[in-house]
Amino acid sequence: MSRDISMRAEYAFWLLPVLAYFVFGENLALLSQIAITALFVLSLDLILGYAGIISLGHAAFFGLGAYAAGLLAKYGWGDPLLGLAAGALVAATAGFASSFLVLRGSDLTRLMVTLGVSLMLFEAANKLTDFTGGVDGLQGVEMQPLLGLFSFDLYSKTAYWYSLAVLFLLFWLARRLVRSPFGLSLRGIKQNVTRMPALGTPVHRRLVAIYSIGAAYAGVAGALLTQTTQFVSLDVMAFSRSAELLLILVLGGSGNLYGALIGTIVFMAAHHFLADINPQYWQFWLGAALVLVVLFARDGIMGMLRRLVTRGAQ
Amino acid sequence: MPPVLETRKLSKRFGGFIACNDVSLNIQPGARHALIGPNGAGKTTLINLLSGFLEPGAGEVFLRGENVTRLAQHRRVKRGLVRTFQINQLFAEMTVLESVVLSTCERLGLGWRWWQPVENHVHAVSEATELLSSLHLLDVAQEKVRSLPYGKRRLIEIALALASKPQILLLDEPAAGVPASESRELFERIARLPRDVTILLIEHDMDLVFRFAERITVMVGGALLAEDVPEVIANDRRVKEVYLGEAHDA
Numbered sequence: 001m002s003r004d005i006s007m008r009a010e011y012a013f014w015l016l017p018v019l020a021y022f023v024f025g026e027n028l029a030l031l032s033q034i035a036i037t038a039l040f041v042l043s044l045d046l047i048l049g050y051a052g053i054i055s056l057g058h059a060a061f062f063g064l065g066a067y068a069a070g071l072l073a074k075y076g077w078g079d080p081l082l083g084l085a086a087g088a089l090v091a092a093t094a095g096f097a098s099s100f101l102v103l104r105g106s107d108l109t110r111l112m113v114t115l116g117v118s119l120m121l122f123e124a125a126n127k128l129t130d131f132t133g134g135v136d137g138l139q140g141v142e143m144q145p146l147l148g149l150f151s152f153d154l155y156s157k158t159a160y161w162y163s164l165a166v167l168f169l170l171f172w173l174a175r176r177l178v179r180s181p182f183g184l185s186l187r188g189i190k191q192n193v194t195r196m197p198a199l200g201t202p203v204h205r206r207l208v209a210i211y212s213i214g215a216a217y218a219g220v221a222g223a224l225l226t227q228t229t230q231f232v233s234l235d236v237m238a239f240s241r242s243a244e245l246l247l248i249l250v251l252g253g254s255g256n257l258y259g260a261l262i263g264t265i266v267f268m269a270a271h272h273f274l275a276d277i278n279p280q281y282w283q284f285w286l287g288a289a290l291v292l293v294v295l296f297a298r299d300g301i302m303g304m305l306r307r308l309v310t311r312g313a314q
Numbered sequence: 315m316p317p318v319l320e321t322r323k324l325s326k327r328f329g330g331f332i333a334c335n336d337v338s339l340n341i342q343p344g345a346r347h348a349l350i351g352p353n354g355a356g357k358t359t360l361i362n363l364l365s366g367f368l369e370p371g372a373g374e375v376f377l378r379g380e381n382v383t384r385l386a387q388h389r390r391v392k393r394g395l396v397r398t399f400q401i402n403q404l405f406a407e408m409t410v411l412e413s414v415v416l417s418t419c420e421r422l423g424l425g426w427r428w429w430q431p432v433e434n435h436v437h438a439v440s441e442a443t444e445l446l447s448s449l450h451l452l453d454v455a456q457e458k459v460r461s462l463p464y465g466k467r468r469l470i471e472i473a474l475a476l477a478s479k480p481q482i483l484l485l486d487e488p489a490a491g492v493p494a495s496e497s498r499e500l501f502e503r504i505a506r507l508p509r510d511v512t513i514l515l516i517e518h519d520m521d522l523v524f525r526f527a528e529r530i531t532v533m534v535g536g537a538l539l540a541e542d543v544p545e546v547i548a549n550d551r552r553v554k555e556v557y558l559g560e561a562h563d564a
């Protein structure tokens with residue numbers, strides 16, 4: 001794809017959420033959820049799509065961010081940006097600490113360790129009812145107005161613009177990161193981990209860094225969900241969330257930041273429109289789409305789009 | 315002169331099999347040193363131990379007098395010890411330029427930079443471009459590595475190592491599988507490296523070895539059999555028996 005076309009496509013893409021605000025003004029709560037999920041998928045894309053670290057427990061970081069922001073707000077520190085910072089910090093710390101377990105082994109080890117850690121955290125959140133509210137969820141999350149100016153309203157207007165702004169900012173940072181020498185070295189590690197040390201790359205430390213960054217991104221997404229819904233449900237840490245995340249990324253196309261966003265939009269929209277009609281129907285077509293993508297279009301929706309554009313340009 | 319690279323009684327076992335047995339080797343600064351021996355002799359294993367790709371079961375490795383036996387591979391690279399692989403280890407989905415820039419960025423200590431895009435690090439890019447030009451690879455700079463024929467990919471294997479500006483270069487059969495015409499060019503490029511770059515070369519083509527090397531070590535069954543200047547090695551009876559004999563009978 002030529003640089004020019006992709007630049008224009010990017011500008012056009014970011015006009016969509018602004019348009020959506022006017023077209024789907026009734027559905028701002030859903031649109032906020034899409035933005036938050038997109039940020040969450042982006043966080044997995046950074047570690048899996050770029051660095052090749054497979055995870056089945058990424059919801060652990062989402063959940064930690066969600067609880068961190070929720071508890072802060074419940075006990076009187078309801079400033080949204082403070083909550084985001086706390087969510088990022090808690091999740092990044094957990095990511096950093098667990099990276100030493102996760103990064104040692106093979107892909108299978110990584111799958112099992114990430115899954116195991118997230119199951120343990122889920123159970124801990126379930127049992128620490130005094131702290132988390134357990135299955136009843138964390139109540140009493142009181143958010144202060146964003147920047148002291150915009151309170152969270154019933155129509156989710158603030159929630160939407162806030163989620164979108166955070167997504168945009170973190171997307172932009174991620175975009176810088178993946179195009180930098182650091183990002184190039186991550187792609188190198190993913191493509192040939194044997195070669196990288198022979199070029200002088202401290203592979204383990206690079207992976208620890210991106211794993212912590214990915215965790216921080218997930219923590220921010222979790223904190224956003226808490227703040228925009230003023231509630232933390234136990235399922236922020238559920239295994240199904242990690243699995244769904246992986247599925248959205250594969251559908252959208254991993255190793256491509258827009259793949260993460262487009263995958264989320266398609267998935268959430270399809271879910272919204274189809275799931276009401278018939279839940280089984282939804283699961284069936286979701287399964288079918290997943291199998292087709294993995295067998296015939298490994299690079300997902302984004303890869304297909306790109307091939308279309310390339311063909312069109314010729 | 316003290317050796318720039320030295321091993322003392324280096325050993326490596328794979329299960330019950332001894333791939334490297336009590337190897338004590340000295341490489342002089344600026345050497346053009348060849349390591350020869352039949353298949354399975356343990357040459358690649360020795361390179362793996364020297365570079366830190368494998369940890370030895372016993373013995374030590376010294377780099378300019380410093381004991382680096384337990385030093386991580388990437389730290390040895392930072393000290394100028396760089397190797398290539400007998401079996402290509404490339405970045406299939408990158409362009410040729412990208413993969414060499416990856417290497418020059420690492421050499422220039424830019425690997426942690428995350429703010430500016432790669433192409434803004436002009437020093438890394440220009441160094442990579444010059445290297446590609448000297449290897450006659452500029453015309454494929456924008457091609458994906460995986461789309462290139464084997465001979466070209468073999469050159470990129472070498473280019474990645476040269477981009478690290480090695481002071482000691484370990485070449486594991488660099489010309490393996492490369493057509494004769496291209497391998498000559500490859501060796502000319504290697505021979506043009508500055509004299510202060512120390513080179514240890516594993517190579518099966520005896521013509522190339524005798525043309526290039528000023529010192530030859532012969533390895534058999536995991537152990538060193540002989541080491542000397544090429545003329546002496548060529549006439550060594552034991553060497554002829556175990557190694558050159560079969561090759562030169564033909």
Ligand SMILES: Nc1ncnc2c1ncn2[C@@H]1O[C@H](COP(=O)(O)OP(=O)(O)O)[C@@H](O)[C@H]1O
Pocket residue numbers: 328333351352353354355356357358359360
């Ligand atoms: N990672 C390994 N695991 C088990 N055996 C190995 C391994 N690497 C090498 N070997 C064995 O060690 C011996 C020496 O191999 P190698 O060093 O590759 O020889 P050369 O490079 O001289 O042909 C061979 O018999 C090979 O099968």
Ligand SMILES: [Mg+2]
Pocket residue numbers: 357358359400
């Ligand atoms: Mg070998």
